[in-house]
Amino acid sequence: MIRPVTFDLDVLRSFVAGVELGSFGRAADRLGRSTSAVSAQLKKLEEQAGVPLLRKAGRGLALTDAGETMLAYARRLLELNDQASVAVRGTRLQGRVRLGLQEDFGEILLPQVLGQFARAHPQVRIEARVARNAELLERLAAGELDLALAWDHDATRPHGVRLAELPLCWIGPAVTDPAAPARDADGALPLVAFETPCLFRGRATEALDRAGIAWTSAFISPSLAGLWAAVSAGLG
DNA sequence: CACTCATAAGAAGAAGGCCC
DNA sequence: GGGCCTTCTTCTTATGAGTG
Numbered sequence: 594m595i596r597p598v599t600f601d602l603d604v605l606r607s608f609v610a611g612v613e614l615g616s617f618g619r620a621a622d623r624l625g626r627s628t629s630a631v632s633a634q635l636k637k638l639e640e641q642a643g644v645p646l647l648r649k650a651g652r653g654l655a656l657t658d659a660g661e662t663m664l665a666y667a668r669r670l671l672e673l674n675d676q677a678s679v680a681v682r683g684t685r686l687q688g689r690v691r692l693g694l695q696e697d698f699g700e701i702l703l704p705q706v707l708g709q710f711a712r713a714h715p716q717v718r719i720e721a722r723v724a725r726n727a728e729l730l731e732r733l734a735a736g737e738l739d740l741a742l743a744w745d746h747d748a749t750r751p752h753g754v755r756l757a758e759l760p761l762c763w764i765g766p767a768v769t770d771p772a773a774p775a776r777d778a779d780g781a782l783p784l785v786a787f788e789t790p791c792l793f794r795g796r797a798t799e800a801l802d803r804a805g806i807a808w809t810s811a812f813i814s815p816s817l818a819g820l821w822a823a824v825s826a827g828l829g
Numbered sequence: 830c831a832c833t834c835a836t837a838a839g840a841a842g843a844a845g846g847c848c849c
Numbered sequence: 850g851g852g853c854c855t856t857c858t859t860c861t862t863a864t865g866a867g868t869g
Contacts (some may be wrong), residue, residue: 616832616833616834627861628834628835631834632836633836653832653833666868
């Protein structure tokens, strides 16, 4: 009779996290362990499985066929474990969530929605970080954030959930004739924009170039407040 | 050179056995 | 039951190897 192996759920969590994050180093960061600890866990998992689950792929590791199979079972085991945990201990949320927000959302959501959430779930400690879009996505990929509310056009991003699709629009100072926006002395449209890298700035300049409209950077700011002030002052 | 993972040596803590 | 010792497991830091 073959004696079944009992897999360690902590090891499976490291395994799944490493595959999902695309790096076992990042998985170690997220799980609060060293990379060597995760490496040892993977070694133990392969010993238990009796077959290689990972193979070298460039700098990183990739799943073998057995690894793919193990990943599917690991996800099911962890999901079942988490369901059991909630069923036994109740649904009261607790723990720490590292949340990233842009200034746009931070101004509105931090005092209102996050305040409501904090009152409803006092056991949850929210560490909110307000930063530029690119920085949020970088920190999310690096495992420094658990969750981020950000602009993105990459529909293939793992674990990304599209919350809304919003049309872009131009914002400028009130003009008497909207068809004849203000131009500078050279006839170029003065732009007020975030400093690079900025998703919207690229889209805006591409649209202007396509339309054959000359433009110039009139005001560059790292902050949203700076942009609003510049537009209100009629700088662009 | 930076990044990623592997390995070695040692530390810390839990578990079990033994003795009083 | 409590104290002591040993063993085992898992972790850490430091370092090395391989890769782009």
